[in-house]
Amino acid sequence: MDMSTEIGDGVIMDYFVSMLLIGIGVALLATGLFTSYFGAGKSQKIGLGLLVTGILAIIITYILTFEAGTGVTTQFDDGVFMDALVSGISALAGMIIGMFVILFVLMKVDTVDDLEDLDLEDLEDLDLDEELKKLEKELNAESTDSSGEEE
Amino acid sequence: MAETSEIAISMLIVGSALSMLLMGLLISYYGSSKTRNVGILFLALGIALMYYVTSMAYDSVVFMNSILAFVGGMLGGIIGIVIFLVAIIKS
Numbered sequence: 001m002d003m004s005t006e007i008g009d010g011v012i013m014d015y016f017v018s019m020l021l022i023g024i025g026v027a028l029l030a031t032g033l034f035t036s037y038f039g040a041g042k043s044q045k046i047g048l049g050l051l052v053t054g055i056l057a058i059i060i061t062y063i064l065t066f067e068a069g070t071g072v073t074t075q076f077d078d079g080v081f082m083d084a085l086v087s088g089i090s091a092l093a094g095m096i097i098g099m100f101v102i103l104f105v106l107m108k109v110d111t112v113d114d115l116e117d118l119d120l121e122d123l124e125d126l127d128l129d130e131e132l133k134k135l136e137k138e139l140n141a142e143s144t145d146s147s148g149e150e151e
Numbered sequence: 152m153a154e155t156s157e158i159a160i161s162m163l164i165v166g167s168a169l170s171m172l173l174m175g176l177l178i179s180y181y182g183s184s185k186t187r188n189v190g191i192l193f194l195a196l197g198i199a200l201m202y203y204v205t206s207m208a209y210d211s212v213v214f215m216n217s218i219l220a221f222v223g224g225m226l227g228g229i230i231g232i233v234i235f236l237v238a239i240i241k242s
Contacts, residue, residue: 016222019220043239043242083158084224087159087220088223091163094167097163098168109185
């Protein structure tokens with residue numbers, strides 16, 4: 001496969017920078033939403049700031065891509081931007097699907113196979129009442145020792 | 152302009168292959184017995200998917216540009232989270 005890119009043809013600007021801005025915007029929007037909702041006092045204000053910054057980043061990317069009637073010259077090709085957006089969202093969806101498949105298989109596969117190696121006869125031979133009495137005796141002995149030392 | 156469906160399908164495969172490669176590596180390294188076998192299986196599946204997507208009849212330039220866009224988006228997300236952490240920690 002030919003791994004070349006059209007670097008000289010504004011590809012970095014159209015594909016990379018536009019998606020970088022969108023990535024920053026979405027991340028700030030999501031974290032800002034959470035922080036402004038669950039935060040209190042100063043954290044809530046910071047969350048609001050992050051939220052506004054995220055929305056601004058997305059609006060700026062939109063204005064730089066599409067004719068929004070603001071008089072600003074567009075920097076990104078709108079068709080290429082949509083392709084970049086589709087590729088980014090698709091790859092993210094693919095990663096999520098892959099994670100779900102892995103989790104599903106791991107949960108379905110019986111991973112606790114070391115139980116067969118356990119010697120259950122030892123457990124059956126244990127007299128729990130006797131063990132409990134031993135423990136109580138040990139605890140009592142320790143408590144009498146410690147009270148004797150204090151005196 | 153490439154077909155949107157081509158981009159979407161190829162990037163969907165790339166995304167799932169990437170997660171299977173990374174998770175497969177982790178599971179096969181840290182897992183034990185059956186879990187390790189599952190990890191190796193996922194690793195092999197990830198490699199096979201990656202080989203398939205890079206060798207299928209598809210415009211390589213568009214594919215590489217899509218990868219560039221994906222990397223840009225991921226990097227943007229990481230920068231956004233770093234900005235969030237700096238803002239929270241500094242406050």
